[in-house]
Amino acid sequence: MDSSQILSYTTFVYFGAFMTYLLGMVMNRAVLSRLGTYLSLLGFTAQTLAIIFRWVESYKMGIGHAPLSNLYESLVFFSWTLMLLYLILEWRTKNRIIGPFVTPLVFLAMAYASFSPNISSQIQPLIPALKSNWLISHVITCFFAYAAFALSLGISIMYLLKRLDTVKKNNLFLRLIPSTAILDDLNYQMIVIGFLMLTLGIITGSVWAHSAWGTYWSWDPKETWSLITWLIYASVIHARLVRGWKGKRIAILSIVGFACVLFTYFGVNYLAGLHSYAKK
């Protein structure tokens, strides 16, 4: 069994985790939510092993490199970082209610990687420009940033739902969602972590570009879109300082921010640029 096969099974495990978290929330059954955690842990362990296997496989093929080099591998790594951050958050907050809002993203990233006909799961050799430790740090920091922003997205959606609840009252499953104040605080923490990581990601990317092409910034579409994302989250951080910009506006800006993340990740491939390695 090769790593990409394990990874496609992982997809189903994550789907199971999502469904049990969701049922646990809607039916208010702690047992189901706990099962969600177990499935998440199972999927995460399998995924971690598969990533390591893939790394080893590439060395056996004589083209050894960290499994972070094409769209397939990056999607797998994205879902891995998101799951990792989510599990840490669940453990720290002792609360499983964020699960149904985050695990679908983990599942979707894996499903897209495993089942999209446009994405090849083959291990490909690296062209010389991509052989760089800066590039590896760049990919890792960027994906931690994306994962933190994805958590912030999930929390923002919860926040907006919870607000609906305070308007309409006594909606069954929304009652389990923590208060808007807690969500707002948590949301900000995720944005802060994401912002720091994205800053590091942009910087390591610039250092890499500087050593590979001689320019640290060339306004290529992917770079520009990561800057746009960064600017949006910088404005979120400042919006917190202006009275009246708490809560709802932050949640909406965070959703806009995540849309930028998605565009930086996928949309940019429709615009031409240096980062063409992301094409396949």
Next chain:
Amino acid sequence: MKNAQSKNKPNAIRQFLSSVKLAIVLLILLAIVSIVGTVIPQGQGAVEFAKTLSPAMFRFLSTLQLFDMYNAPWFRLLIAFLSLNLVVCSINRFPSTWKRFSAKPAPDRSKPFENDSMEDFLEVSVNGDKASKRVEKILRSNYKNVRQKTSDGNHYFYGNKGRFSYFGVYVVHLSVLLILVGGLVGSFFGFEAYVNILEGEKTDRVIIRKTMRPLNLGFEVRCDKFSVDFYKTGTPREFKSNLTFLVNGKDVRTNDLLVNHPVEFGGITFYQASYGSVAGKEARLRIDKKSNKPVSSEKTVKNNISYPFPGGEGTYQVIDMRSDIMHLGPAVLISIQPKIGKPLEFWVFKNHDAVQKKLPPPMLASPKFNPEAFSPYRFSLTGLETVYYTGLQANRDPGVPIVWAGCFLMVSGLFVTFFMSHKRVWVRVLTRRTKTRIEVAGTTNKNPVGLQSERHKLISSLKNEFGKKD
């Protein structure tokens, strides 16, 4: 940060320029115009794009300078405005930050104790004065600026930690300016250039990309050797130039230049950007003579040197060698001087059969592409010496160290602002009838969770000191 303008009547312009609202608007505005820049191709790509536009649209977009947006004056103005906003805001707020940084709150304040749950205390049977000595020792080893006050037999302490974190945000804002300054320095005093050097040859000039003008380096670069190796799939695995730098014609330094591993010489940084090959000076030809007794010979020939035909029908020579012509692969141009008749020239392709399928019929019919044009001889190209050239990027950017310094400061500053906080603790040692009661309270500018664990830490080290279990 509270607004620091209380004494003077607020100056409206200054107020506007320092407002965080303006900062948000500018940040979002920058994001939006940057989107435009990714939708409309910039720089080189713009030429292709402009051809697809109607004249009116073209005029509209070029009036707004949208084809080279990031260098347009209005874009720079936007950035200048953001910088101004940042500077004015920082100057405005600095005094109040300084005040909070250097504040010396009274050790006997009681307000911090009012909000706190009263769990954070311990009672000991040591007398108040002795207990306060031991408390002071613990505070001094964990906190800065510990101050003490004694009144009515009670002892009051104040200590703090992390007050430097107030400046984290100034470091972040300064780093933004530094990065912008680094960019400016680079665009004024730097250049980006390129040059291709044939293996074995040298050059002392490069071409500036922006102006396409040559620039004299003041030294020479020689490519001693270029090598490339490939994966099984045919994509390059690694390519490398051995470069020697010469000053006044003398070798000064030799370096290997690889992708991702630039080399610096004389203030100019060289990057391995690309490579290619051109034909060298030798080709290998096979010549078949069609007759009752077919004769075939193969021979290495040099460029521009005539060779006689074996049957004495005249001479031939190779007058042009191309490693790739019209994307049809290597070819040589052969010129024939027959003994009788007119001279003729024709191209011989290395991949003759494959090329036959690709050539359009009129070209196929032309004698210019017929290797049998001089019958009864037929020429085949079996080998062609190729020489690699290395494609170098040669840049100078004195702004780079400033930018990296800015990046470093930004990350450190963000770290301080996000994860550190100013924690202030008050401890009072109250003498009761039989026992001494030690109470702990604290405040913070942010991160209440961190403060809580700080207080727990302090309490447990106090309990340790007085031999109490948690």
